[in-house]
Amino acid sequence: MVQVSGRGGRETVGVVSAGYHIPEGTVTSREMAEWSGIPVSVFEDKIGVLRKHVAGPDEHPAYMGTMAARKAISAAGIDADEIDIVAYCSLGYTDYRFWSPAAKVQDAVGAVNAYAFEVRNGCNGGNFGLHLCRELLLGDPEKRYALVVASDKLSMVVNYRNLRTVSGFSFADGAAAVILKKGCPGNSLLSYASVTDGSLVDFVKVPFGGTRLPPDGPLPDFCDRFFSVTDPEGLDAIFARTYLEQYGRVIGRALAASGYTTADISFIITNQVKRSLSRSILEMLGLSEDKTMVTMSEYGHMGPVDTLFGLAKALEEGRIHQGDLVVLAGSAIGFTWAATVLKFHGERGED
Numbered sequence: 176m177v178q179v180s181g182r183g184g185r186e187t188v189g190v191v192s193a194g195y196h197i198p199e200g201t202v203t204s205r206e207m208a209e210w211s212g213i214p215v216s217v218f219e220d221k222i223g224v225l226r227k228h229v230a231g232p233d234e235h236p237a238y239m240g241t242m243a244a245r246k247a248i249s250a251a252g253i254d255a256d257e258i259d260i261v262a263y264c265s266l267g268y269t270d271y272r273f274w275s276p277a278a279k280v281q282d283a284v285g286a287v288n289a290y291a292f293e294v295r296n297g298c299n300g301g302n303f304g305l306h307l308c309r310e311l312l313l314g315d316p317e318k319r320y321a322l323v324v325a326s327d328k329l330s331m332v333v334n335y336r337n338l339r340t341v342s343g344f345s346f347a348d349g350a351a352a353v354i355l356k357k358g359c360p361g362n363s364l365l366s367y368a369s370v371t372d373g374s375l376v377d378f379v380k381v382p383f384g385g386t387r388l389p390p391d392g393p394l395p396d397f398c399d400r401f402f403s404v405t406d407p408e409g410l411d412a413i414f415a416r417t418y419l420e421q422y423g424r425v426i427g428r429a430l431a432a433s434g435y436t437t438a439d440i441s442f443i444i445t446n447q448v449k450r451s452l453s454r455s456i457l458e459m460l461g462l463s464e465d466k467t468m469v470t471m472s473e474y475g476h477m478g479p480v481d482t483l484f485g486l487a488k489a490l491e492e493g494r495i496h497q498g499d500l501v502v503l504a505g506s507a508i509g510f511t512w513a514a515t516v517l518k519f520h521g522e523r524g525e526d
């Protein structure tokens with residue numbers, strides 16, 4: 176069953192500002208080709224990545240998230256102590272185990288009155304973080320502002336020797352953050368829809384470090400320490416049958432919940448996938464490439480950061496205009512598909 180949440184006549188929650196932080200270090204497609212032995216054309220033409228940004232040894236996810244959060248707070252023109260909720264969204268590869276990156280960011284930015292927690296929903300984390308914080312703001316009359324942060328250092332899980340995981344060679348590092356405000360009449364979050372197909376859950380994982388291959392056990396095979404894909408051909412076959420169908424389901428349901436159809440979409444921002452899938456999504460929706468943000472070529476795939484980063488870049492570049500209906504859509508390990516619908520009525524949705 177697809178889970179759907181819409182306006183229902185309730186008070187609005189809107190996007191006040193967005194910010195991002197991208198580390199300076201890079202890895203190019205030619206370097207990835209050299210390390211893996213795969214032709215550079217596979218990276219540049221098939222996947223669509225020319226380079227990606229990677230964090231240095233002293234640049235950790237909580238730090239990158241803090242930098243993005245500070246930019247969003249500054250752009251919102253509010254004090255950090257006005258923030259009521261801090262949601263930190265990631266794939267779970269953070270500074271430490273048994274540790275709260277959300278609390279670290281909350282403390283670092285000075286959001287002393289906020290409740291902080293983590294969200295793990297794969298590459299849909301940023302999208303779900305927006306939805307969850309919207310619901311929390313609407314459910315508590317005393318709460319007004321939420322900070323949604325997405326940050327990951329996914330380059331660390333890539334093993335360029337394992338050619339079965341070429342789909343993850345574009346994994347990159349970075350962070351993005353959004354400030355949400357209750358009672359914000361513009362840039363409003365209208366609806367959200369999602370669905371999970373758990374039959375695919377074991378195809379993608381990092382095997383080492385969990386209870387099945389614990390850190391205190393025998394040293395695992397080298398590949399088990401990194402991103403792993405079980406039966407990539409089988410996974411591709413399943414995706415060929417269901418991927419676009421699930422994408423279309425959640426986008427259609429989210430639009431219907433807010434009274435719109437695919438014909439009303441002005442702009443779509445997705446998690447960054449290989450070029451052929453990205454084009455297929457646009458074709459399915461009847462949209463041209465100028466109606467989306469393609470950040471894969473210069474920034475790679477940053478997991479749950481992608482949609483919030485794409486939103487921040489689109490706003491920064493003036494690609495979203497007053498009256499636009501914007502969809503944030505993503506697919507995530509698990510596997511989950513989700514879509515959020517936003518209506519923009521101004522640059523920052525001022526009262």
